[in-house]
Amino acid sequence: MEPDDEPGGDPVCWAARVCPECGAFAEAEPPTRCARCGAEIPAS
Numbered sequence: 001m002e003p004d005d006e007p008g009g010d011p012v013c014w015a016a017r018v019c020p021e022c023g024a025f026a027e028a029e030p031p032t033r034c035a036r037c038g039a040e041i042p043a044s
């Protein structure tokens with residue numbers, strides 16, 4: 001198994017967009033605000 005072998009995929013990139021409060025996926029690049037719960041999603 002090679003978990004990080006997706007072409008063009010970068011798990012770190014999308015993981016930074018996940019809301020720390022509710023786990024929703026942000027539509028915009030951090031820093032932004034969660035569309036579901038309004039929590040701030042800081043740039044990492």
Ligand SMILES: [Zn+2]
Pocket residue numbers: 019020021022023024034035036037038039
């Ligand atoms: Zn949220």
